[in-house]
Amino acid sequence: MSAKITFLKQCLEEVLYRHLEQKLAQAIAAFLRKRYPAATLPKIVIEQPPKVELGDFAVPLFPFAKPLRSAPLKIAESIRTEIGNIEGIAEMNVASPGYLNVKIDRAWMAAALASDRKPAAERPSGKILVEHTSINPNKAAHIGHLRNAILGDTFVRLLRYAGREVDVQNYIDNTGVQVADVVVGFTYLEKKTRAEIEALTRRPRFDYYCWDLYARVSQWYEQDGQNQQARAETLHAIEDASSETAAIADLISSAVLRRHLETMGRLDIEYDFLPRESEILHLHFWDAAFAKLKDAGVLTYETEGKNTGCWVMRRAGTGKVENTEDTGDAQEISEEDQKVIVRSNGTVGYVGKDIAYHLWKFGLLGRDFGYRKFYRYPNNHECWISAVRGELHHPHFGGVSEIYNVIDARQSEAQSTVIEALRELGHKEAADHYTHFSYEMVALTPRCAAELGYTLSEEDKMRSYIEVSGRKGFGVKADDLIDQLVISAKREVDSRHPQLADDERQDIATQIAIGALRFFMLKFTKQSVIAFDFKDALSFEGETGPYAQYAVVRANSIFKKGEVDLDGFCGSLGQSISADELAKFFSRENGDEFWELWLAAGKTSYIVDQCISTTEPAHLAKHAFELAQLFNTFYHRHPILTEPDEKKKQFLLATVALVRRELIRILEVTGVTVPPVM
RNA sequence: GGGCGCGUAGCUCAAACGGAUAGAGCACGGGAUUUCUAAUCCCGGGGUUGCAGGUUCGAGUCCUGCCGCGCCUACCA
Structure with a gap:
């Protein structure tokens, strides 16, 4: 419940740039309709000019030439001279070969940005369900799972930023062969009793133990085909929920699942509900669906x-x-x-x-899960799990209007088949609101595989990447990668801030490590296979999370060194400087440079929208980097605390405050927090 | 065989809906006033966007063919 209150607050974020773009498009469309009532108009596309000096919006008019029987330049000219005033738009220019370049009233928008004032955004309704992570609970999570979870969690944050209500689900396949294989490992290979296994599950990284055991079992199957019998018997035994084998399987999968939640918790990734395959079976979801599918002739x-x-x-x-x-x-x-x-x-x-x-x-099945509490996060957020017999009081999951499934590209065909089934059952609405958020896998570079101690065939060495394999135990475990990132960040923090207490340095190192990891997974577009390499992943320089974090740290330190009260200054940003003053700074020398920074800072919602409509969080990471980059350039060129002109100093400080505010917001959506010092 | 996707600088990647001179990071070479800490900044070389056609005012982006690579294509989950 408390989570819902934050959504409402967040959907009031600034939407100025996006708002202006829409208003401009509407105004031009209205103008052209009035002037050329007979013509059918193509869609108005609004772009961004290659350079700030040219303007803030560009409207290509080539598509209008034919329907309006007029040259693009002439159309642009008539819009420019005849359209009249649009609030927030300062001027328009015609550029050959056929663009209308539009400049925003800089002081107007800057004043709005400074006071964080914004026009009311339309509030979309309907709950969204995002499913991500979904790791088989039989072994430790690896870097491929990290990509899934980070993409999914970031998408959840994007939707929430846009004011949507979101439930996060992590589907648990606890009855398949993968879990059975580990059960085989414990019972056939290690000959462990249930009590002994239970004791093992309480050991720190039980999922690592299973990782190795799973690889051993796979090998054991390969050694002798007869050994597969053990799998068949185990699978069969698990089907009977009251059997000893089923109890062992549940013990293992629950323990490994808990470990996965801990691992993802390190990255601030949380779930609301964990639906399990065992309940889908035991509550006979399939029977209900089967009847419908047969009736409809699907x-x-x-x-x-x-x-x-x-x-x-x-x-x-x-x-x-x-x-x-x-x-x-x-x-x-x-x-x-x-x-x-x-x-x-x-x-x-x-x-x-x-x-x-x-x-x-x-909400089309006519059946529901039972629900019981499973895991409580440090912030008291409760994560629920499916159960045959649940608790009396529980939140309501399912029955949503829109879903996103973060599942890798290899599952495309299966996902499409499910969508088709919904469509053929007559649930067109549902099928249309079912999005397979598809992404490519994380593979290892041959060099990385060699570093991990794997011997490669000549053929493999020639490849640009090699697929990880849980079955072979071939891959980089998520916790190992996080540990390494923390260690190498800690080394840097230790040498830079020896005066700080060790636990403080540890906290900072952790934030940097998580920042680096989340950013790393987000900066690639979904369709690109990540060829994982420790060198790139462990980098804290250039296009990385720490680069963006560092920009905020710098902004903070300006206020600290200058003894300017940060909260006070930022809180009254709107009053500290008048619109007239702002206009002066944007028109004088460096005006374009300042404006570029303010404009970039004002695009947060615009970029968030783009990320949602293209289901591509990479744009946000890119934008965070670009904004940080612009800020760093600004930082170098304009000493602030020593600025003699008090008015200018106030303006520069306001610039820093604005960029800081937006960069923190953007990073929050990517799941990256900013340490106090770096 | 069929389906989906990819091919852009030495390397790793951007460029949503076709738009203005195809951009970053890494690596390499050179530099940054005693500063709001350099996890930073500036300058430099680097490109026939796999190949060949087509569509149009305009193609890295769309269409066709070819070449190369990956994934999917089980009465496994």
């Missing part, structure tokens, strides 16, 4: 071919043959386009379970 029963006796669905993306609409749902699906949903032995595959789960997400 599934077909195969009576011939290799899938005889199976219920199948058309594999997504294999497109139906055209011109056969009237044959209705009886259309044959060629064998290779069939996706088996229910096997001939009557058991359901994971896509089927996923369909049921997603019907629940949208």
Whole structure:
């Protein structure tokens, strides 16, 4: 409940730049409609000119030439001279070969920015569900999982910044072969009793233990095909929830899950609800979904071919043959386009379970989980888990209007199949509001793999990256990477601030490490495979999190050294300097440079919007870096505390305060906090 | 074979919806007044955006073909 109050507060953030852009587009559209009532107008696209001197918005008019039967330059000129006043717009210029460049009234916008005043934003309604992390609870998290969780968590923060209400879910596949394999490891290889395993789960990094054991089991299977029998038996035993094996599996998966929550907790990543596959099975979600799927004719029963006796669905993306609409749902699906949903032995595959789960997400299943408390974060935030018999009082999850699933690109086909199933069940709205937030994997550079002690084939050495494999125990564990980052940040902090207490230095090092890691995972666009290398990941210079953190630290230190009360100054930013004064500084020497910085600082909401509509958080990391970069240049060129002109000093301080405020906001959305000193 | 994605500077990556001179970081070379701490800043070289066509006022971006690479394509989850 307390979390919801923060959403409301945050959706009041400034939206000036975005607001102006919309107003401009509307004004131009209205003007052109009035002037050329007969013409059908193309969409007005607003861009940004390559240089600040040219203006703040650019409107290319080439697409209007044909429908308006006029040269782009002439259209631009007529808009410029005839459109009249638009609040916040100072001037327009025509630029060849056909742009209308628009300048914002700098003093007007700066005054609004300084006082953090903003027009009311429209408040979208409807709850959003973001699912991310979803690590099999049988081994330690690795760097690939970090990318998933950081992308997902950042997206959650973006949505909340934009005023949306969000539930965060982490789906736990606790009944699959992966968990069974570790159970096999404990029971067959190590011959441990339940009590002994229980004792092990209380050891510090139980997930590391499982990581190694899982790799050993995989090897054991390879040694002798007969050993696979142990897996089959174990899987079967787990199905009976009251069995000893099921109890062991639950013990292991719960302990590993707890470890995953701790690992992600180190990065300030939290979840609201952990739906588990075991409850999807035991609460018979599939039965309900199966009935609906059969009724709607989404599934077909195969009576011939290799899938005889199976219920199948058309594999997504294999497109139906055209011109056969009237044959209705009886259309044959060629064998290779069939996706088996229910096997001939009557058991359901994971896509089927996923369909049921997603019907629940949208509140379309007619069943619900039981809920029980599972994990309490240091800030008292409660994380719930699914249960067959839950607690009487619990929050409500599911039944949302929009979902985002952060799942790597390898699952694209399965995700599309689930979406198709929803659509064919007649839930078009749901299908349209189902977004597979797809991203590429994190792989290792050959050099990194060699550093980790793996021997590579000649073929592998030629590759630009090598896929990690949990099954082989090949990869970089998340906690190891975080530890290394903290150690190397600590070394730097120790040498820079020997006068500080050790725990203080440790805190600072941790913030820097997390900043570096989160930024590192965000600066790549989703589609790009990250070829992981310790050298790049451990870097604290250049385009990194610490670079952006450092800019804020510098801003803070100006206030500290200058003995200016930071809170007081920032709180009354709006009054400390008049609009007339602002106008002077933006028009005099360095005016463009100052304005560029103010403008960049004013774009936070604009960038957040872009990140949401493109489901691409990388833009935000990029923007944080660019703003920090502009600030650092400004910092070097304009000594502030020694500035003799008091008015100018106030202006420079206001600039610092504004950039600081926005940079902190942006970093908060990326999940990066700023240490007191660096 | 089919589906999805990728190919941009020596390396790692940007450039949403086609737009103005394709940008950063790293690496390399040179420099920064005793300062609001240099985890910083400035300058420099570096590019036929895989290849060939097409669409148009305009293509790294869209279309077609080719070349190279990756992932998916199980009655595993």
